[in-house]
Amino acid sequence: MRLAKSVAILCLTITAAALSLDNSATTVFPRRRYHDARHQHRLGGEPGSVRSQVVGNVTGHTQIYCHNETQPPIYFTSQPDNGGPGVYILNGDPVRHGAVNGTMYLFYENDHDFVPYLWTVIPPGDAVFVMPCPTFEGRIVRGDVSNFDGRKHLLGTWAELSWSPNGTAWGDVSLLEGNDGPVIVQALDGVNKYKGFSIDVLSNAPAGAWAQKPGTGSWCLDKITSEGGNSVTRAWETQYLDPNSVYLEDNVNPVISSNNGRFAVTFYAGIV
Template sequence: MRLARSVMVIFYLIITAAALPPKNNGTTSSTRRHVHDPRHQHRLGGEPDSARSQVVGNVTGHTQIFCHNETQPPIYFTSQPDNGGPGVYILNADPVPHGAVNGTMFLFYENDHDFVPYLWTVVYPPGGAVFVTPCPTFEGRIVRGDVSNFEGRIVRGDVSNFDGRKHLLGTWAELSWSTNGTAWGDVSLLEGNDGPVLVQALDAANKYKGFSIDVLSNAPAGAWAQKLGTGSWCLDKITSEGGNSVTRAWETQFLDPNSVYLEDNINPVINSINGRFAVTFYAGVV
């Protein structure tokens, strides 16, 4: 137990020390990509056409193998043993507890399965962490969720994310694994921004993408949108289909499109050769 806690603390310190992606220096070059929507597809920069992160429905030569059937309830997980294999650490760097359990709920959604999460857990602040190994074909996102009225069991209506509706608004930490064990990751604000997230590869290269600064505070009135279920306010989506131009203009003042997805022509994606990532969620809203 002491060893496991030490590992978590070490990863937390590594992430925190690395979590300072540069701001734009007065010039903003936006990028656009949306890996969830089958109307779009995403090619990794510098990779052959066959290599993609978070590839979705009907892309030539790729058929997603789902981990979970949406007719089944979400799977609850607690921290799994870390044997050095593929997987992801979820680190909760949000000092504010959310919901009745005094933690934050985190959910794994598979691409094109937006109505029912695949996995979910609760991570306690400050600095709490869990390690999980998704199924080898996972392609999707990790997002903050709602744990309101949670009493140790899930009853329909207790938790907003289990109400059978799409809960897209917020920051997405997007991950996928290829058949050779390599994993791909990025942070996307295309569907909203409910707080900073950093994705870091846990291989020798130690690359990271995302952001750690607060861009919600002081955002202009026209940049906000309300989350479904909880009614919490966060920054609106910026996708071209109904995207909020006020939100886009605000975020591009502070965030580097080489670090986080903002539009379409830059792909801020990293890979992890050993299939291991750490994803840190900073102060945000659910």
């Protein structure tokens, strides 16, 4: 855990420096186009569905799942970091959202929306390191014990990650299914790549932009996907966030790669 804390401090410091120009709350990162981690997973460069939860439906690709939804979620603590592929999850939220030791974070595999694959609790300002199974394709989200009720819990900010057989990893931050607070995904391959956002766009959002989480009953910003998407939410978020930094549109893919398969994902103050 000492190593995790050291990396957490380093990553938070780097992220803070990189975001120091973001005081205007407009463009978070430079405009770029990357391959879409959720939809093509580096399989011949063929794009697939625009919906996050159907990444495995890319032509010629069958997702190899890490976990069967008939099995209970797996609790994990920080794993040893031997320099190989994996992800540091950093809790930048000072509030303990109902958990005794901090905030609960959960991994969901794509198309397995009813039962999480992995879960952990991280104290404010701390971090854990984890390497999901090598074929992981899915998301990390905030949550609590209500995520174990066998229902879908899609509403909120998604930090999406996937790993390809050659060890390259892909990451993005998506608001297509909701927004419960800012998240930054940072590649740890020495190239200094980021996606996501760190500003608070929830506090002053208009009344029509909100939706209620099915488990906790908390209110966060609604989903903006084409099927039942909230146009008020979309209009509000696009005033402050760059679609080349965070998923706001189906036709812009704000995804980064990590050549060594390593990421840091920082969750800032949000709603559970």
